[in-house]
Amino acid sequence: MSAHRPLPRWADIALLPALNLLLAFLVSGLVVLLVGENPFHAIQVILYGAFGYGDGFGYTLYYATNFIFTGLAVAVAAHAGLFNIGGDGQAYVAGLGAVVVALALDQTHWLIAMPLAVIAAGAVGGFWAFVPGWLQAKRGSHVVITTIMFNFIASALMVYMVNRVLKPASTMAPESETIEVAGRVPQLRQFFSFFGYSPVNLSIVIAIAALIGVYILIWHTKFGYAMRVLGANPTASRYAGISNSKMIMITMTISGALAGMVAINEVMGVQNRLVLDFVAGAGFVGIAVALMGRNHPIGIALAAILFGALYQGGQELQFVIPGITREMIVVIQALVILFTGAMEGLFRPSLERAFMLLSPEQKSEAIAVSTAKPES
């Protein structure tokens, strides 16, 4: 038996992600060096672009809003031991719910349109995740594969819906009718001129509410407890009288509904109409955000802002340094997923050993374990 001591809590939730992030940045920096640019200059540009002025910061928050939703979607499913890889598709079809309600109510007031659109987008996005959940719970098909397939089905469906159903006969571009001002989610710049022309809007309030809601749901309700039991040990949850299949279906629905909120931000807050591919990969960023944020709302908020800053700074980057395109951000994102998600085993064992040697009582224990005891 090796003495296996878990890391101290702070190291687990802060030090390890920080190390992994550092490694991801280091590798990205090497890639930047490889193409003959200065990585430090690049970081400077990204930081200024993301936080340096009102417009940039507004854009950072706008991206972060999307990533909070998709990050929470991945995290909620992860707590129940499910990997929802279909946030992209769920957010995409949720656009249908959002745009239908917004177009129907755009003569009234956003205070009426927005809550109803939230419900509609949540219902449609939730449904798109419920089906894979149902298939896993009742028919035993793997939720990962099904949600991947549903991403592609969603994109075929949406191309059809936008082109054949939602597009007014008078326009050529593949997009729905424009939502009247009264049906749009108000921009933050209407209240604070600080944000300039950036599209950050009141959807960010829904995002903050979702962060708090998910925190309460997971750690302060019976349902959340049941979810975590299912995630930790499905057999135990069965013996405890929890209906695993019901839990899977409800959890996936919540997860999909959260992803669906992206549609509120994009359709009602930014584009003011339904356009093709408005999700733009936010569902996959959500995976990185949830991994970085350790599936905790506070972590997710921080990781979402980090990725929001990378996306906004990356836009800036390609203007300032023409040698670096914004795809560099996708590379960083992939490396973060790789190091924090798949290569967790890279630092953890050595960190655990280091911590054992650092604390005196653990050190003596470690030595006792590593020196062979005489057979009695």
Next chain:
Amino acid sequence: MDLAVILSVLDATIRLSTPLLLACLAGLYSERAGIFDIGLEGKMLAAAFAAGAVAAISGSAWLGLLAGMAVSLSTTLLQGAAAITLKGNQLIAGVAINMLAAGMTTFLGQTWFSQGGRTPALSEGGRFSPITLPFANELSGVPILGPIYSELISGHYILVYVAFIMVAVTAFVLYRTRFGLRLRAVGENPKAVDTAGISVVKQRYQAIIITGLLCGLAGAYFSIAQGSGFGNNMTAGKGYIALAALIFAKWKPVPAMFTCLLFGFLDALQIRLQNFELPVIGVVPVQAIQALPYVLTVVLLAGFIGKAVGPKAGGVPYTKER
């Protein structure tokens, strides 16, 4: 429809199913050894880029193919390091690989060639040319069988023939060799394999090396056979269709071939059916046909038509008892 139309659809079917088939067989080796691979798409994309770039610079299709296979292999080994050695989550490793390939290919393509992510168009020798089988021209006059031989079977790229030969090779390796038996065993019950004194880790690495090489072939097919040069996101989700085909074929080589042909046929049909009016149904939306492979896979996975049960140890990193 007359023979010429049918032949041209079937010809397109073969061309479109080839990369699916190569990727599907690639996934088969990995998944049969107990490693879920949703990174097929990324490996193909990376290979397509490397093949396109090297073929453009060197002017040799063979060097391009080699580069594609090398890049795909190293990407696979990175994924393997995460999924096998570090015992990380295989699915997340796959997601990371897909994203890494999507970002890197566009980024490097733009920086190196400055053509919006495209690699330069290939010269004559930089691209594989179709192979005319013996007597194809002489026999084309023979009724029915002649055109079938000269149009459908002859006149494809070498990678097409390699793909179909690989089906037979894979079936043989998997079911008739010691290596294949061990491969299937580590996917079903790694502990038993370990007890028999065979290294699970080594066996799994051997499997993914084959996966990497086959993905390299599939990726190269896009940029230096079917196309002339690499374009942004060239594989366009074909890696996921190959994954779907693998599940649909229940992880077996010969059914994999038929599934890939079916999915390739749907793809060919979709191009042909644009604005084409069918009797009874009317115009079929192209999107419906595009979504069909995914829908079929979901339906199959749900057990409504047969049951797809994957290798038992799939997705679980192997840890020896301490």
